[in-house]
Amino acid sequence: MTGALLLAAVSLALLVAVRRPVLRRLVAVVVVAVVLGALPVRLLASGWPPPGWVVVACAVGQGDAVVLPVAAGRAVVVDAGPDPSGVDGCLRRLGVREVSLLVVSHFHADHVGGVAGVFRGRRVAAVATPQWSEPPYGVAQVRDAAREGGSPLAPVPAGWRWRAGAVELVAIGPPYPLRGSRSDPNNNSLVLAATVHGVRILLPGDAETEEQRALLETVPAGAIRADVLKVAHHGSAYQDPEFLAAVRPAVALVCVGVGNDYGHPNPGLLDRLTRAGARVLRTDTDGDVAAVRAGNGLAVVARGTGPGRRR
Numbered sequence: 001m002t003g004a005l006l007l008a009a010v011s012l013a014l015l016v017a018v019r020r021p022v023l024r025r026l027v028a029v030v031v032v033a034v035v036l037g038a039l040p041v042r043l044l045a046s047g048w049p050p051p052g053w054v055v056v057a058c059a060v061g062q063g064d065a066v067v068l069p070v071a072a073g074r075a076v077v078v079d080a081g082p083d084p085s086g087v088d089g090c091l092r093r094l095g096v097r098e099v100s101l102l103v104v105s106h107f108h109a110d111h112v113g114g115v116a117g118v119f120r121g122r123r124v125a126a127v128a129t130p131q132w133s134e135p136p137y138g139v140a141q142v143r144d145a146a147r148e149g150g151s152p153l154a155p156v157p158a159g160w161r162w163r164a165g166a167v168e169l170v171a172i173g174p175p176y177p178l179r180g181s182r183s184d185p186n187n188n189s190l191v192l193a194a195t196v197h198g199v200r201i202l203l204p205g206d207a208e209t210e211e212q213r214a215l216l217e218t219v220p221a222g223a224i225r226a227d228v229l230k231v232a233h234h235g236s237a238y239q240d241p242e243f244l245a246a247v248r249p250a251v252a253l254v255c256v257g258v259g260n261d262y263g264h265p266n267p268g269l270l271d272r273l274t275r276a277g278a279r280v281l282r283t284d285t286d287g288d289v290a291a292v293r294a295g296n297g298l299a300v301v302a303r304g305t306g307p308g309r310r311r
Contacts, residue, residue, distance in 0.1 A: 041279035041300055042294065042299045042300070043279070043302065044300065046301045048288070048301075050292050050301040051292070052293040053069060053290040054069065054197055054201065054290075054293060055196065055201050055253070056094060056288055056289065056290045057253040057255050057288070058081065059090070059283040059284075059288050059289075060082065060083070060086030060114060060255070061082055061083070061258075062256065062264070063086070063114070063257070064078070064105070064205070064206075065078075065079050065081040065086065065087040066079060066230055067096065068194055069166060069196065070164050070167050072095075073098060074098045074164075075091070075099060076099070076103065077099050077101075078103045079103070079105050079111040079112070079205070080102070080112055080114040080115040080117060080118050081117075082109060082110045083114045083117070084113075084114045084117030085114075086114055087114040088114075089117075091117075093303075098125070099118055099125065100126075100165070101125060101126050101127075101164070101169075102118055102126070103190065104190070105130065105192075105203070106132065106185045106205055107132075107133070107137075107138025107139050107185060109138060111206070112138045113141070115141055115145040116145055118145075119145055126152050127146045127152070127154070128154060128156045128190070129153065129154070130155060131157060156171055156190065157171065158175050159171060171192055172191050172192070172193050172219050172224070173191035173207065173215050173219065174187070174188045174189070174191065175215060175218040175219065178211055181208070181210040182210065183206070185206075186207065186211075187207060187208050187211040189206050189211060190205060191203065191207055191215065192204075193223055197293060199227050199298065200226040201227065202224065202229050204230065204232040206232060206234075209239065212232070212240040213242075216240070216242055216246060221246055224247055225246065226249055227251065227291075228249055228252075228298070229251070231252050231253065231255075234254065234257075234264040235254040235256055235266055235282070236269075237266040237269060239269055249278050250277070250279065252273045252280045254281070255282075255283050256284045258285075259284075285305065286305065287303040287304045288302075288303040289302050290303075
């Protein structure tokens with residue numbers, strides 16, 4: 001408490017001493033950042049793929065496809081978006097020639113419709129899926145792609161672990177089957193806590209309020225805390241505020257399609273994340289987006305959606 005009082009006193013003195021408005025605003029930003037424990041996450045101008053990237057959310061339309069780098073030319077892919085061309089294009093832009101692991105969070109079409117694009121011209125070493133096997137058409141689509149690609153497929157439970165190169169994965173949810181929820185496939189999403197080069201990344205699929213609350217009740221708080229959050233369910237309104245507070249991300253990535261019919265992302269959710277200190281990027285307005293290591297902290301890079309950008 002003494003340290004906090006001292007910091008407040010020093011901050012007040014600095015604000016009084018700095019008379020120029022621009023410098024005064026800068027000091028205020030830095031002081032707030034120190035109180036919160038981190039400097040603001042910078043948006044970098046960079047080529048693509050950006051150096052030091054630890055996670056990329058692909059612009060695949062209204063769906064999810066996330067990439068974690070294992071080594072040069074190799075990656076983990078989490079979900080495949082709604083169509084093959086979107087995820088294939090993203091992986092090509094990242095130079096991914098081999099997929100060490102494809103993880104399916106759940107079997108809705110906006111997460112598995114593009115599964116053939118992950119296999120297009122690439123070896124996929126293995127496929128991990130949730131234990132909740134609905135809807136059946138999505139299950140069949142993933143199973144067929146794995147069989148044609150010669151890739152072993154296994155449903156994995158909470159507690160499952162996997163590691164290769166720079167990537168470590170732990171399945172933290174669902175902690176138990178959730179039935180009778182607003183959407184059982186969403187609320188039985190395979191939830192992954194990933195670590196890439198020391199950066200913690202939470203990938204909750206389409207987990208809605210019910211699964212988020214179940215995680216809060218059963219999983220240690222440290223397992224939920226993350227530097228980067230792939231925002232659940234395309235930024236829908238079905239988010240538990242306590243869950244977001246427990247994650248406390250510095251970076252929030254929203255996988256969402258332009259002009260979608262669902263009202264995603266929810267403006268109130270974006271405001272909540274921003275007010276909590278997260279740098280929010282979204283694939284509908286920013287294109288492919290990445291969190292990167294920058295010095296001792298994190299920065300973000302947006303590939304953009306302007307003319308000449310192939311989506």
